[in-house]
Amino acid sequence: MQIAFTINGAPTAAEAQPRVTLADFLREKLKLTGTHVGCSHGVCGACTVIVDGAAIRSCLTLAVQADGCHVTTVEGLSPSGDLSPLQAAFRKHHALQCGFCTPGMLMTLHALLTDEPYADEARIREVLGGNLCRCTGYIPIVAAACEARIAYQGAKVQP
């Protein structure tokens, strides 16, 4: 069926079979291969993207369910091509090794810190419980997230 949605700010229309997950659709139809597919059944978090402001597992969402929605993938984190503050913090803290889980980590944290820029370390750790990293370990990832918070705080007052 024909679907229309906004991907990383750009209105897009495409044909999608109902059985195709949003993750596969992004990778295979739109060639946005920054979104990674680890487990395909909602355990690992590598495929996390943001739909209408909420971080979701794109392997547990059908492409047709994104019809009419705003979708942001890791390619949309920094339209300029420079590293976003969160990405820069990941680089500074060596918060990745093989990098497979990184797109999911970034999108999860981007959604969290956009909503909750004053999230404390415990909250960050709780949220990252839905994302598996099998090589770096979580300490540098949490450190990067903590450092990036200030870039999201802007005009938002601490609750």
Added chain:
Amino acid sequence: MKLPPFDYRAPTSLQEALALLADHPGDARLLAGGQSLIPILAFRLAQPALLIDLRHVPSLNHIDINDSATTLGAMVRWCEIEKSEPLPQAQPLLYDACLHIAHFQIRNRGTVGGSLAHADPAAELPGVAVCCEARIRLSSGQEIAAAEFFTGALQTTLAPEEMILAVVFPAWPAARKWGFAEFARRPGDLAIAGIALFYDLDMAGRARDAHIAVIGATNLPMRLSSAEARLNGADLNEAALAAVAQAAADSADPPADIHASIAYRKSLVATLVRRALVQAMSR
């Protein structure tokens, strides 16, 4: 791990959704948040001809709280429960249990109705619904007690042409004592075992009307009547705690699987009953 082929419809009214369901007897599945259904399809445990997406069906996503009951619409998502301001006071046990459900991304999609219909024996909402004697409102106009709705692992009395509209929790007295404790290997994973309990206090400060429900350690969420009987009328001291915990472990009939043995789960039940009771006593 790719999904089997199916047709997809996203009706914009309840009538339209029910008509689609009736037109495909036994061969259509309702898609709410999809956080259990999509993995089921990926594993080819179900191959429905049609998915009926409820995301455009109005008036299923309300949280209504009044003096007699709290009603959660079938399409209420976990993240909406988490952000509800009145719910922690209106239904503290329900609210606290829901904070244990799944991971951040799944909480943004998963729904009340989906969890009830999926009926995972380790899921929090079915357990709390049974504990609190909640009633499940169906599209047929019937309301069924949660304890009668769940009939086994992933099994309910829901007919193929029926839809869950809401779950209704009776009002919660402010002075009620309650606790919720579960154990999972990662926060957000399904519980290996979990306990939801509450009781009221009589004039002498003894427990009465005890409700103790178990998840994860049985093949469906259920109350543990022998443990409740131990708690009713008891002075809340160390000996009573031990007796209630032991009664709960004795009456639980847990499965053995790759996550835990029968003995381990029984031991967990005793530990979690004790933890939940300690919480309750401190409230």
